[in-house]
Amino acid sequence: MAETKLMRALRGEVHEVPPAWMMRQAGRYLPEYKATREKAGDFLSLCYTPELAAEVTLQPIRRFGFDAAILFADILLVPQALGMDLWFVTGEGPRLEPVDDHRKVALLKPAEDIHETLSPVYETVRILSRELPRDVPLIGFAGAPWTVATYMIAGRGTPDQGPAHAFKNADTAAFEMLMARVTDATIAYLSAQVEAGAQVVKIFDSWAGSLQGEDFVRYALEPAKKITAALKHRHPGLPVIAFPRGAGEKYADFHAATGADCVAIDQDTDAAWAAAHVQNGGCVQGNLNPAHMVTGGQALVDEVRRIREAFRGGPHVFNLGHGITPDADPDNVALMLETLREG
């Protein structure tokens, strides 16, 4: 298979113009996404209908010409595959049946049973492997165990991950049993995505920033290391992107500590600091503030140039620091890419 620009950057090649894609590039800011979502009926039906999930994955590639596609799915499909009810409340977000005591953790399905629920996702990957242009690799993904566990324990998104911290401190053994189950399920899920044709995987730890000290090591770093090692053992040469969002100074040395090929940087981390303290370990991804996709203009142009400049000394994948929001203007996405590629 031809080595694409994204794959070469992940392996350490430095580019004058870095490859670019965007977190949540298939999403509600695109009218064509909204139309397909309408056709599916609801968000979860869209995730589980391979033809439609493949269609929305392809939409931003056709419209903008990104250098990578990301599988359309959600990190909360894994808890659902472990046996928990999952639904989305319009305008509010996800809801799950909370797993907040030892007994409920023990009732979760074994990790190897997840494929029954998740097989439509693998079918989406197979369709995309056939339909994506040759120079556009497919990124598979999953949530990191801590982030997924925060939703499982609270039954919803929380501003400070309070319920997950409380459960961790009150019954560490049950919490660690839950983390172990999600870790094993994540390895099985990502491995199946790779077998179906995903060429890169990304692990989203959106709430890593709320873990401090030894907790960060045990519940963010160690699981990322375990998942990365297991995947690379099964799929030699597979590039792994890790996203410990909000890690702050704990971003330093994250490559070496986990074995990830690329570390994704959020917008609260200074690009010049990240170039000195993270990019020295390997490829970095990021870190434009998604707010610029709403406001655009000269500030967007200046920021794209500043970030490209900050990371030009090493391998870099241009991206946002977090997902694009529904109020973003597609014209600003085009302006971002035009500015990046102006040479």
Ligand code: CP3
């Ligand atoms: O990046 C992509 O384009 C790939 C698809 C993708 C989605 N979610 C689609 C989605 C990915 C990689 C995710 C990851 C995800 N999902 C994370 C980690 C990254 C992050 O954003 O921090 C988290 C925490 C979730 C859980 C989740 N899914 C929440 C909290 C919500 C509701 C938030 C909201 O904006 O409504 C979702 C829903 C969701 N996942 C949407 C999309 C496009 C919007 C749903 C819709 O169409 O109504």
